[in-house]
Amino acid sequence: MKVQEIRELIKLVDQSSIDEFVYEEDGAKIQMKKRAGVTYVQQEPVSVQPAASLQPAAAQAAAPKEQAAVEKASTEAAQEKAETSNTDSALHKITSPMVGTFYQSPSPDADPYVKVGSKVQKNTVVCIIEAMKLFNEIEAEVDGEIVEVLVKDGQLVEYGQPLFLVKTE
Known part of the structure; x- marks a missing residue:
């Protein structure tokens, strides 16, 4: 089998929905496996606030500060990711x-x-x-x-x- 034929097989397998391909001819064997598809699940943060009457006054005052810190950290992480992708690109x-x-x-x-x-x-x-x-x-x-x-x-x-x-x- 020629290299160009192997390349064509690779392209066809890559474009298809099959995960594994095996071909044998005259004692030669070609086996191709796609990397298993990875599924990413992104979960939205859910904010559950207890009733205001059950929270102490100090905790009620700290909640907005904590939220601001979380938002700042997520913004910084997004900026770092963007900078990394810019250098990679x-x-x-x-x-x-x-x-x-x-x-x-x-x-x-x-x-x-x-x-x-x-x-x-x-x-x-x-x-x-x-x-x-x-x-x-x-x-x-x-x-x-x-x-x-x-x-x-x-x-x-x-x-x-x-x-x-x-x-x-």
Whole structure:
């Protein structure tokens, strides 16, 4: 099976509603699993106030202060999240086009293709992904500087998994 056919299979499985796919041919086996869908449940805070006659006067005076502190903390958290997402959005993620093994260099005794601080161009090879005994060179896709290497040499990577963060020029 050719790499392009594998990529097409990955895209089809990714776009479908199936969670797992297995294909066997001539002793070769391809198995794909989607990450289990995570369901997020957001619960709205419910404020239950006891009757005013049951609350001491000091507690009644403190309640608005506590509410203001909670609102301030949630506003600060939202601002921090926005700042983090702004810095992340300024960085380009080089992602894995396939499932395979990540290699930083062309051979075990060679220097890595790139490291943090390396300048890259669109056609600069940044790593190799080995899939089914085929070594596929992965290019940077953008001009910029490597800010972070997100995977370790020899690590198994998934389709679409971020490999590098690049500060674009």
